[in-house]
Amino acid sequence: MNSPLDPKKLIIFTILALVIPLGYSETTIASMDVYWSLTGEITNLYPYSVFVAVPDNITYSEKTLKSSQDFLTVSLIEGLSYYDMIIPDKEHITTLNGKEGFWIPPYTTTKIKIYGNGTYSLVADNVQENFDVSGPGVVTTTGIINPSEIFPMAKRNGIKLGDFKLYVRGTIKKENTDVLGIVIPAPMILKDYYRFNKIMGRYDADIWMDSYSKWVEDHTSKRKYYDTEYSNWLLDNSLIPTIGYEINTISLKPFDIPAISYTTSSSKDVEFSYKMYWKEEDKRLYY
Numbered sequence: 253m254n255s256p257l258d259p260k261k262l263i264i265f266t267i268l269a270l271v272i273p274l275g276y277s278e279t280t281i282a283s284m285d286v287y288w289s290l291t292g293e294i295t296n297l298y299p300y301s302v303f304v305a306v307p308d309n310i311t312y313s314e315k316t317l318k319s320s321q322d323f324l325t326v327s328l329i330e331g332l333s334y335y336d337m338i339i340p341d342k343e344h345i346t347t348l349n350g351k352e353g354f355w356i357p358p359y360t361t362t363k364i365k366i367y368g369n370g371t372y373s374l375v376a377d378n379v380q381e382n383f384d385v386s387g388p389g390v391v392t393t394t395g396i397i398n399p400s401e402i403f404p405m406a407k408r409n410g411i412k413l414g415d416f417k418l419y420v421r422g423t424i425k426k427e428n429t430d431v432l433g434i435v436i437p438a439p440m441i442l443k444d445y446y447r448f449n450k451i452m453g454r455y456d457a458d459i460w461m462d463s464y465s466k467w468v469e470d471h472t473s474k475r476k477y478y479d480t481e482y483s484n485w486l487l488d489n490s491l492i493p494t495i496g497y498e499i500n501t502i503s504l505k506p507f508d509i510p511a512i513s514y515t516t517s518s519s520k521d522v523e524f525s526y527k528m529y530w531k532e533e534d535k536r537l538y539y
Contacts, residue, residue, distance in 0.1 A: 281326065281389060282374040282432060284424045288440055289367040292399060292416035292530075294406070296356040302411065305353035306345075307402050310335045310366055312395040317437060317464065320472040323390040326434065327375045335368030361414075366402070374424075374434070388433035390468075394509060398443040399530060406532070413532045418442045421525040426516065433515040437464045438526065441509055447529040448510055457514070459524065464511040 296302050319325065339345070339354055339362065346354065356362050376389055399416045400406055406413045420440050426432040438448075450460045461467055512524055 279376050279429075280373045280427050281376050281429045282424055282426045282434065284328075284372040284374060284422055284436075284439070285369070286372065286420060286422040286439055287367075287369045288418065288420045289365060290397065290399075290416060290418050291363070291365045293361050293363055293414045294356060294403060295361040295412040295414065296358060296410065297412060298410040299358045301355045301357050302405070303348050303353055303355055304362075304403070304405060305348075305351040306337055306339075307366075310337070310368065310402060312397045312440065315394050315396050317392045317394065319390050319392045319468060322472050323388060323435075323468075324376055326389040326391045328391055328393055328439070329373040329375050331371040331373065333368065333370035335366060338365040338367070339363075372439075374436075388435060388515070391434070391436045394437045395440045396443050397440060400443075400532075416442065416530040418445075418528040418530070419525070420527075421523075423521040423523050424512075425521045426519065431515065431517045434513070435464070435467060436512040438509050438511065438528075442528045442530040445528040445530050449527045449529075450510070451525040451527065456523075459512050459514040459522065460526075461511055461513045463508050465508045467511065467513065 294304060345352060354362070374389070374391065397418060399413050403411075403413060405411050418440065420438070422439065424434070424436070450458075452458060510526075514522060516522065
């Protein structure tokens with residue numbers, strides 16, 4: 253079985269990138285399982301205790317990224333999902349005004365952890381009926397987690413959120429295709445994160461590229477530079493500022509995210525994992 257190829261070489265496999273059975277308007281070309289955990293701190297700066305309600309639902313906003321007609325659009329279809337929240341001492345869980353939550357004493361910091369998992373189908377929804385092959389497939393969405401939305405009480409001056417870390421681990425397995433060439437932006441990110449760390453074993457293939465936007469720009473037909481819609485894409489300011497690796501620091505253009513990129517004919521799962529970091533004081537720099 254073949255190992256995933258270097259993302260820099262992906263363009264070589266544009267012709268062989270995605271083999272899809274003819275006659276299908278939609279084809280599931282891969283499946284993805286994702287586990288994630290979000291840890292952080294909530295600090296009470298008031299001289300009295302405050303009540304923090306456990307969120308009724310942990311949601312993330314879906315952001316659609318700019319792409320190109322040069323690529324085969326791949327949709328992420330979410331299947332089963334689950335989440336839960338952990339606080340230091342569940343014995344202190346109580347109910348106030350019908351809401352389950354916990355109290356934070358004055359001038360005290362409480363650590364919390366939220367975790368969840370989900371399954372996704374990667375569906376090619378624009379099959380070229382007159383070709384045996386097409387590609388590469390590009391996922392054009394990512395999920396954005398905003399700690400300030402999960403804990404809206406932090407909008408009060410005396411409540412501070414800090415040191416949030418998002419850890420994501422997942423696997424991707426090809427289906428219904430002989431060769432899979434795929435580009436997937438980091439499937440979940442922290443809004444206004446200030447640091448990104450890819451996590452790799454010593455012998456793992458590096459399937460990460462630093463910039464989703466740069467890859468799209470580099471592999472889009474030059475005619476797109478004269479297209480008004482494409483020019484507007486260059487001004488898209490709805491993503492995230494900068495990224496750095498602990499060992500290899502990489503400076504990116506503003507409003508960009510890293511992405512997974514590989515080509516393989518193997519049926520073996522491809523694994524990935526990464527961490528993102530967020531601080532409330534850093535967030536204010538980008539408004």
